Amino acid sequence: MDLGVAYEHHSSHRAASEGYDVPEGVDVRGWYDEEFGKILTKDALQFVADLQREFRSHVKYAMECRKEAKARYNSGALPGFDPTTLKIREGDWVCTAPPPAVADRRVEITGPVERKMIINALNSGAKVFMADFEDSLSPSWENLMRGQVNLKEAVDGTISFHDKARDKMYKLNDQTAKLFVRPRGWHLPEAHILIDGEPATGCLVDFGLYFYHNYANFRETQGDGFGPFFYLPKMEHSREAKIWKNVFERAEKMAGIERGSIRATVLIETLPAVFQMNEILYELKDHSVGLNCGRWDYIFSYIKTFQSHPDRLVPDRVQAAQIPIRDNAKANEMALELVKKDKLREVKAGHDGTWAAHPGLIPPILEVFNANMGHAPNQIQSMTRPEAASITEQDLLQLPRGARTMDGLRLNTRVGIQYLAAWLTGSGAVPLYNLMEDAATAEISRAQNWQWLKYRAELDGDGLGVRVSNELFARIVEEEMERIQKEVGTERFKNGKYKEACLIFTKQCTANDLDDFLTLEAYNHIVVHHPKGSPRL
Numbered sequence: 001m002d003l004g005v006a007y008e009h010h011s012s013h014r015a016a017s018e019g020y021d022v023p024e025g026v027d028v029r030g031w032y033d034e035e036f037g038k039i040l041t042k043d044a045l046q047f048v049a050d051l052q053r054e055f056r057s058h059v060k061y062a063m064e065c066r067k068e069a070k071a072r073y074n075s076g077a078l079p080g081f082d083p084t085t086l087k088i089r090e091g092d093w094v095c096t097a098p099p100p101a102v103a104d105r106r107v108e109i110t111g112p113v114e115r116k117m118i119i120n121a122l123n124s125g126a127k128v129f130m131a132d133f134e135d136s137l138s139p140s141w142e143n144l145m146r147g148q149v150n151l152k153e154a155v156d157g158t159i160s161f162h163d164k165a166r167d168k169m170y171k172l173n174d175q176t177a178k179l180f181v182r183p184r185g186w187h188l189p190e191a192h193i194l195i196d197g198e199p200a201t202g203c204l205v206d207f208g209l210y211f212y213h214n215y216a217n218f219r220e221t222q223g224d225g226f227g228p229f230f231y232l233p234k235m236e237h238s239r240e241a242k243i244w245k246n247v248f249e250r251a252e253k254m255a256g257i258e259r260g261s262i263r264a265t266v267l268i269e270t271l272p273a274v275f276q277m278n279e280i281l282y283e284l285k286d287h288s289v290g291l292n293c294g295r296w297d298y299i300f301s302y303i304k305t306f307q308s309h310p311d312r313l314v315p316d317r318v319q320a321a322q323i324p325i326r327d328n329a330k331a332n333e334m335a336l337e338l339v340k341k342d343k344l345r346e347v348k349a350g351h352d353g354t355w356a357a358h359p360g361l362i363p364p365i366l367e368v369f370n371a372n373m374g375h376a377p378n379q380i381q382s383m384t385r386p387e388a389a390s391i392t393e394q395d396l397l398q399l400p401r402g403a404r405t406m407d408g409l410r411l412n413t414r415v416g417i418q419y420l421a422a423w424l425t426g427s428g429a430v431p432l433y434n435l436m437e438d439a440a441t442a443e444i445s446r447a448q449n450w451q452w453l454k455y456r457a458e459l460d461g462d463g464l465g466v467r468v469s470n471e472l473f474a475r476i477v478e479e480e481m482e483r484i485q486k487e488v489g490t491e492r493f494k495n496g497k498y499k500e501a502c503l504i505f506t507k508q509c510t511a512n513d514l515d516d517f518l519t520l521e522a523y524n525h526i527v528v529h530h531p532k533g534s535p536r537l
């Protein structure tokens with residue numbers, strides 16, 4: 001496997017072999033840092049290696065199954081309910097009750113595992129904080145390992161941060177949000193940790209290190225005897241949930257804690273998973289704390305699943321997630337109104353809670369949920385949805401409606417390149433044009449451009465009925481790069497990774513076949529192996 005990784009000397013970092021004490025078969029290729037060494041202990045790495053060895057063939061098989069499903073969709077099939085699991089969909093079973101610590105989750109804040117953000121999020125007044133190794137984190141060695149250090153201190157309650165420029169100290173309040181951790185999706189490798197000569201599975205590293213170091217403290221101080229708690233992203237089938245169930249049970253056994261202690265909320269954010277919700281819950285039923293929807297990845301997955309279905313071209317993505325607009329009171333008011341409308345729809349549809357990408361959104365969201373949920377901690381018992389039983393495959397596969405415009409193509413390109421440039425330099429979530437952009441929204445930009453190029457989509461709204469072509473796209477890329485340079489300034493443009501981002505983004509938009517994930521290729525550009533004794537993979 002050639003990951004095309006870079007080999008660099010980090011003058012401030014010592015060789016891995018000088019520091020990390022690794023178990024048999026484990027090779028840490030990321031640089032050595034004393035703080036990271038407290039996470040990458042021999043015992044913790046042994047636990048990760050045990051998980052990897054026990055589950056790697058299951059993960060490989062699940063990824064092969066994804067490929068087979070993709071081949072079926074590419075030859076015209078539509079996703080649908082699996083007739084062989086009808087019994088599960090119609091069966092009389094329930095998931096275990098939510099642990100008391102997280103019975104009320106009416107507003108949850110999300111954000112990367114960055115030190116200041118973790119403290120701000122835990123102090124934000126939200127019921128839950130989802131600390132993210134996924135959509136909002138660029139998975140560099142630095143970010144991942146620093147993130148583990150930060151989370152350990154957060155669970156210990158000792159985390160602090162000094163903003164030197166503002167001489168401001170950050171520390172935890174007495175009352176904090178309950179912590180959930182979102183590991184990476186099953187598809188991403190962790191190229192800085194080799195196990196038996198192969199890159200480890202990214203999410204097993206995220207989960208394994210976090211669980212190993214925090215389960216005991218978490219259960220004592222945060223989970224009322226349960227936990228730790230997780231969010232599970234980007235799954236496409238219940239067999240992937242089953243791997244998580246087995247991983248959880250393996251971890252519970254290692255820790256000597258009761259089965260069902262670890263709890264997880266699954267994000268339904270791929271089109272195939274929409275037809276697997278019961279099956280996913282069934283697999284995880286003793287470890288479940290419900291489902292949530294990931295709308296941005298869902299849109300991306302819709303495009304990806306229907307990549308060979310030109311009758312399903314999607315309209316302009318229009319916008320990503322709202323965040324407050326600081327310098328324009330009127331625009332801010334309008335943004336908050338949009339957020340409230342969106343959240344009202346969710347609470348009325350029976351959601352027990354919702355996500356906020358920024359602390360400034362918590363008060364308006366709480367207002368909507370409090371007004372509609374009253375004093376009940378959730379709507380599990382009170383909300384009945386009789387019509388849910390009659391939802392058909394057709395309902396879940398409606399054709400997209402809406403306009404495709406030149407502005408949409410331009411915005412996808414401008415935002416996609418800027419996001420990727422930020423990601424390559426270590427930022428996985430960025431505010432762009434007053435919206436929150438992360439890996440999922442960037443995937444929409446990239447996949448939508450690909451789809452429109454592939455099928456020479458006709459763009460409305462320009463009055464000329466222009467069709468998207470490689471020539472048109474090349475011109476747009478050039479113009480949008482000029483615009484980006486003007487907006488960010490020549491110096492930042494020159495020193496940033498805009499050109500590298502542009503190359504990766506345009507290559508993927510114009511590829512003959514749609515790459516499965518933008519971040520899978522981009523990852524090769526951020527892997528930095530310590531050179532000592534490391535032959536090319």
Ligand SMILES: CC(=O)SCCNC(=O)CCNC(=O)[C@H](O)C(C)(C)COP(=O)(O)OP(=O)(O)OC[C@H]1O[C@@H](n2cnc3c(N)ncnc32)[C@H](O)[C@@H]1OP(=O)(O)O
Pocket residue numbers: 109110111112116117118120121132135136294296297321323356357358359429430431435436437438440441
């Ligand atoms: C599709 C999905 O998967 S959604 C989930 C994944 N995405 C995310 O979680 C994105 C989360 N949001 C963010 O990362 C940030 O809000 C951004 C990057 C979009 C904007 O961040 P900033 O530019 O720092 O925003 P802004 O300057 O308005 O921040 C004001 C304050 O709020 C804090 N803040 C902003 N967002 C968050 C957050 N999500 N969690 C905690 N604190 C936050 C900032 O740290 C800053 O704190 P300070 O006043 O102490 O310095």
Ligand SMILES: O=CC(=O)O
Pocket residue numbers: 135267269293294295296297298440
């Ligand atoms: O993870 C959330 C999403 O919308 O994607």
Ligand SMILES: [Mg+2]
Pocket residue numbers: 135233234269294296297440
């Ligand atoms: Mg997502």
